[in-house]
Amino acid sequence: MPPATPPVPDRSSTIASALRSAIVDGRLMVGDRLPSETELAEQYGVSRPTVREALKRLAAQSLIRTRRGASGGAFVNHLSYDAAHDQQITTGVLLLSMNAISFDVACEARFAMERACAPLACARRNEAQLRCMRTEVARQSDPGLTDEAFCASDVAFHRALVDAAGNPVLSWQLAGAVEAMQPLMNMITFTARSRARIVALHGRIVDAAEAMDVSTCDTALRDLESYTVEVHAAVMAQRAEKACSVR
Amino acid sequence: MPPATPPVPDRSSTIASALRSAIVDGRLMVGDRLPSETELAEQYGVSRPTVREALKRLAAQSLIRTRRGASGGAFVNHLSYDAAHDQQITTGVLLLSMNAISFDVACEARFAMERACAPLACARRNEAQLRCMRTEVARQSDPGLTDEAFCASDVAFHRALVDAAGNPVLSWQLAGAVEAMQPLMNMITFTARSRARIVALHGRIVDAAEAMDVSTCDTALRDLESYTVEVHAAVMAQRAEKACSVR
DNA sequence: GCTGTTTAATTGTCAGACAATTGGTTGTCC
DNA sequence: GGACAACCAATTGTCTGACAATTAAACAGC
Missing domain, CATH: 1.10.10.10 (Winged helix-like DNA-binding domain superfamily/Winged helix DNA-binding domain)
Known part of the structure; x- marks a missing residue:
């Protein structure tokens, strides 16, 4: 090279x-x-x-x-949030794929930032945003949903949560980060059995947001993070085993 | 147009x-x-x-x-953190300057993300990072420091705090955000009398990081945020008054 | 006054050429 | 045979000049 x-x-x-x-x-x-x-x-x-x-x-x-x-x-040009958002995603995806970022590190960063929004989201969320989140949770509960659609709904849910914070600068940063991380997330969410638990956690999050309960919301996000890391570890272990058995 | x-x-x-x-x-x-x-x-x-x-x-x-x-x-190309960082800054600066972002919104976003790093930074900071922060605080205490140098040191301090979290993805996001916001910050830090208080708050932050005291660190960051907003409001009010008196 | 046409300005694209740079190859001399 | 120099080929960087496509404005006709 x-x-x-x-x-x-x-x-x-x-x-x-x-x-x-x-x-x-x-x-x-x-x-x-x-x-x-x-x-x-x-x-x-x-x-x-x-x-x-x-x-x-x-x-x-x-x-x-x-x-x-x-x-x-x-x-x-007038740099719109959309354009900035797209650039953020391109950069993020490449950065993650080219720098041997471990899943745990990316996950930690993503949830750390999302938790930073949570207090603001709890304080400022409006009806439309709550409704949006509930709609996505309901959609995710449908067992007939394809994996792709489930992931898309997952992104939409977190996007709504971030937007509920009512701070466009945060939304720009966060939405980019969440979407950039999606390819990594997809690797693990493509296992159907984890859906129920994710949906339950999403439900807890939106409930907490509605009740303006910051600490519950924070806890739920922490639980979601640790569960995500846990599933990822399991998937990796399974793959390693499979690779061994092939030999 | x-x-x-x-x-x-x-x-x-x-x-x-x-x-x-x-x-x-x-x-x-x-x-x-x-x-x-x-x-x-x-x-x-x-x-x-x-x-x-x-x-x-x-x-x-x-x-x-x-x-x-x-x-x-x-x-x-291998997209390095440095290259991504530069792009982040360019995008951030333009986004802030072109979208009539209020100072308060930008400030809120910046400190929300920085507070998200604080717990990690408290848990993982090493001696070198603490020393770096202390060095910057000491530099900021020097009354002979130019305004430009003070601002640069301010950036370096916060950069060190973010890096202390030991998460390169967070560092990338945050460092870009902090630096992109610097032109806005400069407007207000160019008033010498606020220095002492800022230095004191920086001192509290590094003390808390050293003591691994998350809640104190969080509080200090909140105080710094509210003080920043407060000074900005004062500067704006003063300017408005001046503009009136000119008429 | 309105409408359709022309016109000028500007970007988008093409073709062919030459300069600059860099790695490999070849040949010469010891 | 080996070291060193000269050469060569491939590739990007730049230039010149031209033509096509597009758009807004000026203009002519009614």
Whole structure:
């Protein structure tokens, strides 16, 4: 494998950095139009394709959006929560899959953050959010539900809990983390027999949220965490055994 | 302002998406070499510049790195915590600056997550981390410290606290959040008189961490949060008054 | 005043070329 | 035979110039 030495910053990345810091520092405001590609090319003394590569880098980070036509061009983008959320997920998934993160560590982080939301969620949850959580719990109780659908409902439930905290910044961070961890979670939730217990714990959580009972909610989340870790350990042990018996 | 409608996905972004999902799904593993630009161009039936734009998009997300020369090319990158951290900061800063996040909301999120680390940090902190925190507190006590240096030390202190939790996933999330919030924090910490109280609270936090006293640590963080909010409110009120008197 | 058409500006794409970099290969000299 | 230098091939980085597609605005006709 080649070493990860960044030898020389090429011109397109230099230009991208210059424009990026202009945006981050506020010299370019949201909605501002960047100079046209031809103008930028002149300005930086490079050709248009080079400028374009730089712009594509910024577009990949949702910093700008481009439009064709007269009065088109590149505009400083309004970074929405959705866009940030997607980036968070991509980064999270890769980070987890590429860094040999143990399941326990990822799980600990996820539940630590979720427990951080719990007090706020208990204090601020509204009827719609409670209803949403109850709906997901009911759906999860259906034995006919596919594993995929169960996992999706699981994500929706926790998402609703996090949103109940009523803090968009927390929602952004947490929702990204939870979804990034989903592939790992799927490995273990694809065993049907654990469903009943998970549903029971989800029920306890939503009950606690409705009753605004912070400590019960916290305990339920802890129980869910330890149960998750436990199931994972069991699945791993089973796999190891299977691998042995194959030999 | 032009509307934010994504009209047609252009070819370079289509190719970028295809390659990105190949990486995320694991069809391309870390260290794998992508086909050369010419080959990709043939494969997708486009020209080389178009392929290059797609590759630059991936490079902007640290998904690939490129090297020139024989046996050069584009390689699937190992996403390090550092790279993820940087992206987290960029995204966070933009999100905060572009979405009219109130200081209180950002502050609440930051401290909620930091309090989530506190129990782990109290349980696992080692001597080096405690020493690091104490060093920063000592530095902050120096009245000759510039405001910039004080803020940097503040970040370092909280970073050390988060790292003490010994969970790299949490560190990644938190460190990004704390640093992204720093520009907002700077607005208020640039008033010298609040330093003594902040230093005192930092002292209480590190003492609690050393004593493995979770509840004291939690309380100290709560106090720091409310004090931060309070100072911010005072600064805002003062500014408003000034603006009035100017009229 | 309204409608349809033209027009200009701008991004998206292509083709071909050359420069820069890097690893391997080959050949020469000791 | 071995060490060192020169060369070569592959690949990315960049340039030039061109054309297509798209869009808003100016304009002509009624």
